[in-house]
Amino acid sequence: MRKLHLPQLKPRTNELSDEDYRLEVTQIHKDFTMETFAGPVFSLLRGALGVSEQEYQQSLSSSSCYLQFISNSKSKADFFLTNDKSLFLKTQNKREIKFLLSNLKIYVEHLKRFPHSLLVKFLGVHRINIPHRQKKYFIVMQSVFYPDDRLNARYDIKGCEVSRWTEPAPEGSHIIVVLKDLNFEGQYISLERQRAWLLQQLEIDTHFLRRLNVLDYSLLLAHQPLHHDERHQSLSFASLIMRAKKSVSLSCCPHFVALFWWFIIST
Secondary structure, eight states: OOOOOOOOOOOOOSOOOHHHHHOEEEEEOSSOEEEEESHHHHHHHHHHTTOOHHHHHHHHTOSSOOEEEOOOOTTOOOEEEOTTSOEEEEEEOHHHHHHHHHTHHHHHHHHHHOTTOOSOOEEEEEEEEOTTSOOEEEEEEEOTTOSOTTOOEEEEEOSOOTTOOOOOOOTTOOOOOEEOHHHHTTOOOOOGGGHHHHHHHHHHHHHHHHHTTOOEEEEEEEEEEOOGGGTTSOOOHHHHHHHHHHOOOOOOOSOEEEOOEEEEEEO
8 A cells, every 4th residue: 555645735714715626736656646636625624623634644644554445335436444444435436526526615515504414524535646557536534433442333324125234244253344224123223302403404414415416325323332421321412422432442331322424425
């Protein structure tokens, strides 16, 4: 895996110009060139999400190999996790990249208007060109399942049953398998006081996707055992998520919290 060095961006204000959305920066390396699209826009998004430029650089440029994510996606895309598992990479074709960049401005405006949006958080769009090989486009996303120390089940829910079963990993296996709708059958999630805002945000986000004619998307969720001090407290859904982000792997207990996020997989 070649080490990536991303362009250094100057500190910016919160004002983005049309030029920022169209900007393409090319870096020449020894064995390949890499292009970064709309760098100032994604830099602003990363900052808003609490991801510093140093953290982003370190995750993508780690000397350790990326972790390939096994998927049966019909898009035939390749999926990778950075070695620290904080970033998720997916290869895209030129048409998909053009679609994303052409709608980037309204995506940013949507996140500004709805800071609790469940839409996937895009952190970068790049293209690598290796001589005598096909150019590779890829997008970088904030990993939904990070940190994953306490997660014991992951699901990709589409709301249909056709071809929506995945064989679970054998007991004791270290292979991470993302399960599907039929695997979730018979289970349910109790949101209690958090139900109203979550359903409202889902409605807002799906309306946004309909505006863009996006037809194929999933709801990702995971089971996470709660610590003993979390079981009997009146913690809000948001505070549980924040605690999950800051947690480390400790002893498990039989109670769960579900983490949600939309992940757009094709247009």
